[in-house]
Amino acid sequence: MSKRGRHEGEGQIDMTPMIDVVFQLIIFFIVAITMQKQFNPEIELPNAPRGREIIGDNPRTFIVEVNRRGWISIHGAQLTRDKLRQIMIRRYDRYGQFPVLIRGDLNTKHSDIQSVMQICANAGLWKVSFVAIKEKKT
């Protein structure tokens, strides 16, 4: 108690722990952000070098992933077609038209893509887009 408020010398503050903590924080955020963005890594996208480039992130965009076995997922979470139908209809009721992107594996059968397109069409979304690789890095 008696020492409270009394400065113990005017020595330089040690910066090292603070810098360490700051860098740890930076690492944490970078890792968290990239994890958030990650899509199903097992989906191998087809190539379309002359397609229109996707610029920016439209927050309204709805991305459906279809893997080679025809399983569908949203943000890495697998779901049934009934569930997707419910989500689509509810979202359409609330927001109206929104862009739908389909990330289909190049070996996916068209029938599996078709069912997703059909769900979109039934919900009232008659325009869908397929995602393809325009330019491959590394």
Place this chain on the structure above:
Amino acid sequence: MKQTRERKVADQPKLEMTPMIDVVFLLLIFFIVTLKQEDILARLDVNRPSADQSSEPPKVDLLEIVVYDEERLGGEGFSFRGRAVSLEYLEKRLRRIGQYSSTISVVIKCEPDSRHENLVQLLDVCAAAGLKNLSVFSL
């Protein structure tokens, strides 16, 4: 003058740089290891006109291309006006068509067994030809 400055520097307590440098190098290594440049993605817009009702496209003057499973039926997986064609041929034709009208309707019919890659290749060719009115139907 020079002497006083030197003395001043010597008086200040030294900032320990080594741990910070360690951390910075760790960070550098971390980024080098984890950095993977993201691919540039393209979007290929299509229409899906059928909402349950008539799944048949209207019988107007349209370009109709069928995408099928090339492993089962041979060829390259595309047929145009009833015969199997290569993607290069299609590109040549579609480019010529795209030159005088980019709004002409292109109807793409896909067999259930066809691979998604074939459809995307065809959409890529259509995009290169400047055709924008693309509809995808399923057989």
